Amino acid sequence: MDKINQQKAFDEELAKTQQEIQEETLKHVGRELHDNVGQLLAFATMQLNAVEKVSDQTILPKVSNAQEALASSLTEVRALSKSLNNDVILNSGFDTAVSNEINRLNNSGLIEASIKITGKKVDFENNQDEIMLFRILQEFFSNTLKYASAERLDVEINYLDNVLVISAVDDGDGFELNNGHNGSGLINMKKRAELINAELELTSELDNFTRLMLKYPYRIN
Structure with a gap:
């Protein structure tokens, strides 16, 4: 019986450790999305804004479409980064975190x-x-x-x-x-x-x- 209990305790501790590792990985990915990918998208948006000022009327619609796509992508990346970071989830609370995820799904259009x-x-x-x-x-x-x-x-x-x-x-x-x-x-x-x-x-x-x-x-x- 002691061996069974020891094995059960070991399995539970192993599962807990695996989940903690997953959470740390998700937090890291969330930060990378926010800090790196988010910054790159923000920079690209600024570049397009500069292009818009010197573009002629024939290509302005294409520039505008690209701006909208970038803006949507930036919003999605920021929302996704928050949903992966457990610190953000804890600060906002369970109900709010789930509601934000529902909003993110609706905004995806999928x-x-x-x-x-x-x-x-x-x-x-x-x-x-x-x-x-x-x-x-x-x-x-x-x-x-x-x-x-x-x-x-x-x-x-x-x-x-x-x-x-x-x-x-x-x-x-x-x-x-x-x-x-x-x-x-x-x-x-x-x-x-x-x-x-x-x-x-x-x-x-x-x-x-x-x-x-x-x-x-x-x-x-």
Whole structure:
């Protein structure tokens, strides 16, 4: 029994360490996007503004289109960099972070997304749990965009007395859960849920929908 408990503790510590490494990597990528890619896009925008002043009327529409594309790209990069940096997420709070992600999805033009928040907000006792829940949702959103060919994504966050209930459902292609569909994204979602003692349920129906249900038993301060 001691060996079993030791192995379980080792596996939990290993999973926690892996998640911490992933978070540090995401934070680094977020900073690089903001500091380097963001600055390059901002510089390119300034250069185009200078070109606009000396351009004749025949090419002004093309310059204007390029300016709009750069502006959209810069906005997207800045939004993405924030969603990857856990410090930014913690400062803004869980609800705001998820809402910002929904706005980012809508601004992408790839999907129509909505969010509904009900109940009296409860502060998390462990801030890292906020990050874990947000990353689970972010992974689900990413899978929806990459694989589901969905047109809609609806998210609900419901604060109950002792548990936070979160649902996210898309109207995409769906998949067979028991047909070897066990990609790294799903594995990461399940591992993160286990680390914070959250109940994760994924249901899907071919050519219809995929739904994520999360139940997180928070402790009230």
